[in-house]
Amino acid sequence: MRRTALGLIGLVALSLFAIAVGYREALKRDFAFASGEKPPSELGLSEEAVPQVEVVKVRAIEVPEHQTFVGTINASLTADVSSKIMGKVVAVYVREGDRVKAGQVLVQLDNSDLLAQVRQAQAAVEATKAALSQALIALNIQRTQSQTRIEQARSELNQALEQLSLVREGARRQEKAQADEAVRQAYAAYERAKEAVKMAEVELQQAREGVKQAEAALEAARQQLSMMQEGFRKQQKAQAEAALRQAEANLKVAQATYDRFKPLAEQGVITKQKFDEIVLQLESAKAQYEAAKAQMSLMQEGFRPQEIRQAEENVKQAEVALRIAKERVKLAETAYRERVAALKQAEASLRATEQQREIVYEGARQQEIRQAEERVKQAREGLKMALAAAKEVDIKAEQVRLLQAQLRQAYAALETAQVQLSYATIKAPFSGIVAKRHVDPGDMASPGMPLVTVIDPSSFRLDVTVPESHIKSVRLGEKVSVAIDALNKTVDGRIYEIVPSADPTSRTFIVKIRLPQVKSLMAGLFGRATFSTGKSKGLFVPGRAIWREGSLEGVFVVEKDTAFKRIVTTGRKAGGLVEVLTGLKEGELVVVNGTGKLRDGTKVRVVKH
Structure with missing residues (x-):
């Protein structure tokens, strides 16, 4: 029984030893297969066969360097x-x-405020242009009147000198005829002066009527703005209706004035400047009438924000129109006074020429000689005063230059407003x-x-x-x-x-x-x-010398007659060569063929070097 047990124990131990040996050999085969090696029996070689290999020497060479x-x-x-x-x-x-x-x-921005600024700048330009036009008219009138005064003063001085000469020396037949002609001319000048006074009265009346119309327009614009801002009441609608009726009446008056003066302008009885003012009044009356109609329409439809801004602009324009109308009244009053003064001067000149004619016909007395000398003295003083008054032309000219500068400034403001308006429209800078x-x-x-x-x-x-x-x-x-x-x-x-x-x-x-x-x-x-x-040196081997197992790379290095595995780190590639960064030294021999058949420590025979 004891011998049987010992026999069983020995049999088990022998079996375990055989299993261990078989497992060890299986591990060797698995490692060889994982590393790409094949057992000698599969290669058809005996264990004693020695592989023949080709080797190259590891060299340090210079190759171009690139960077990405x-x-x-x-x-x-x-x-x-x-x-x-x-x-x-x-x-x-x-x-x-x-x-x-x-x-x-590409993009459009809200430009309502910028449009209002452009319209305001345009209104400022128009107002300045109107003021400049009036200033130019005043300058021309002042220049003409100054030249007329100087010419009249010189004429009076010449007449006074001639009269003095007549009363001192007596008159001849030719001088009597000249005296008669002088009287006729003085009378004609007197009649022209009277007609000019009548025209000045009409112009003054029209200018004052223009002020009333401008005041009415300003009041209507203010009422319209107030109604837009506060809403409408019944009495406001009634006022709008009254304003419409008043604007219609003003239009009829302006149209009648235009119809009355148009034939006179065609005949040359009145100046073109006067007729242009009448045409301007007619256009203003039409505009006021249209504005009154629009106001009535707006009361029924209501107002939008841009319409309120337009109403504010209308108030500003009406204020400018009122200032212009008042300036016209001042100019008309000045022209009326000047024409009345010219009438008085023409009347005095007529009396003087008549007196001179009487002296020519009757002869001179001592008292008349003294009067003639006094007249010469007064004429000389009048010429001095006329020359001094001519300096007012320079003042008017300076006002014109100032308004011209303001007009340039208004144009610049308009251009700035237009540029700002263009900024609201965004355009593509290129295709x-x-x-x-x-x-x-x-x-x-x-x-x-x-x-x-x-x-x-x-x-x-x-x-x-x-x-x-x-x-x-x-x-x-x-x-x-x-x-x-x-x-x-x-x-x-x-x-x-x-x-x-x-x-x-x-x-x-x-x-x-x-x-x-x-x-x-x-x-x-x-x-x-x-x-x-640039270029740099490195250790390079042929690419076919590199073997790979998973993520590992390596070569077989031959030392004497034995091939050893060497793990390396590769780098750049250049023309079939691979740079070895670590694992090799310059001059070592590496196998370039049959690396798949070699194992670490395999005996080899170098056939080509």
């Missing part, structure tokens, strides 16, 4: 179109991807494609805020970031290889700009590379640019 940097593709010409003013966006006429032409409207739309209707735009981004699709560039350690090897005009992964294409680009300042945070420079025309190329794609950074 990444970047983003952008359009060569990109514009973030923004507004120069603050305003509400009322319309956006483009969408992302739309093609636009240079000058095409291209809308890459980004930043706003929608209802948004507020502010100066410098991008509204639409427009790009030129005809030319693209790659913007890469290059570290400061490599920027010294980058040259303008250098040709570089650019890989565009999204398009699976590699193209040649050329460096055309190196931004001369580095990013202080990343210590990198922006290098811009111009790209050729590539189908489907778009802004925002990823790109890689490969730069040549």
Whole structure:
């Protein structure tokens, strides 16, 4: 029984030993298979066979060095179109991807206030032009009257000198005829002066009527503005109806005046300037009538904000018209006084010529000689006064120059307002494609805020970031290889700009590379640019000497007659050669054929070196 038990124990131990040996041999085979090696029996070789191998010596050689940097593709010409003013966006006429032409409207801002400013500037220009026109008229009148006064004063002096000569020397028949002619001329001048006074009275009356009309228009404009701002009442509607009737009556009066004076203007009885003023009054009456009609219509329909602003503008224009009308009254009163004075002067001249004729016919007495001498003295004083009064022409001329300067200023303000108005219409700076739309209707735009981004699709560039350690090897005009992964294409680009300042945070420079025309190329794609950074030395072996097991790389190094496995780290590749960064030394021998049949420590025979 005991012998049986010992026998069983021995049998079990023998079985376990056999299993262990088999497992060990299986592990060896598995390792050989995992490493790419095959057992000698599968290679058809006996255990004693020695593989024949070719080897090369590890060499240090110099090869070109390249560096790859990444970047983003952008359009060569990109514009973030923004507004120069603050305003509400009322319309956006483009969408992302739309093609636009240079000058095409992209965005429209609210321009109601800017339009009101333009209209106000235009009104200021018109008011200044009207004031300048009146000043020019006054200057011409003053200049004409001054010249007339001087001529009359000189004529009176000459007449006084002739009269003095007559009373001293007596008269001849020819002198009597001259005296008679002088009386006839003086009488004609007196009649013309009387007619001029009548015309001046009419002009003054019309000017005063113009003031009344302007005051009525101003009051109507103010009432209209008040009604727009406060709402309408029954009495206000009644006032509007009364204003309409008054405007209609004023229009009839202006039309009648026009019809009465038109034949006189065609016959040359009145001056063109006078007829132009009558035409202007008729046009003003028509405008007031239309304004009154519009006011009645607005009372029934209600008012919008822009109509209220227009009413405020109408009040300002009515105030300007009233000032102009009052200025016309002043000018008419001045002209009336001057024409009355001219009438008196003509009357005095008539009396003097009549007295002179009497002296010519009757002869002179001592008293008449003294009177003639006194008249000469007075005529000389009158000439001095007329010459002194001529300086008023300079004052009027200075007023004209001042108004001309104000007119230029008004035109400049109008131009500024028009420029500001143009800023509300945002246009494309060049032809291209809308890459980004930043706003929608209802948004507020502010100066410098991008509204639409427009790009030129005809030319693209790659913007890469290059570290400061490599920027010294980058040259303008250098040709570089650019890989565009999204398009699976590699193209040649050329460096055309190196931004001369580095990013202080990343210590990198922006290098811009111009790209050729590539189908489907778009802004925002990823790109890689490969730069040549010079040459460097390294240890290189043929690529076929490298074996790979999973993530490991290595070679077989032959020492004497034995091949040993050596794990290495590889780097650059150049013309079939692979750089070995770690694991080898220069001059060592590596196997270049049959590495799949070798195992670590295999005896080999070198047949080619």
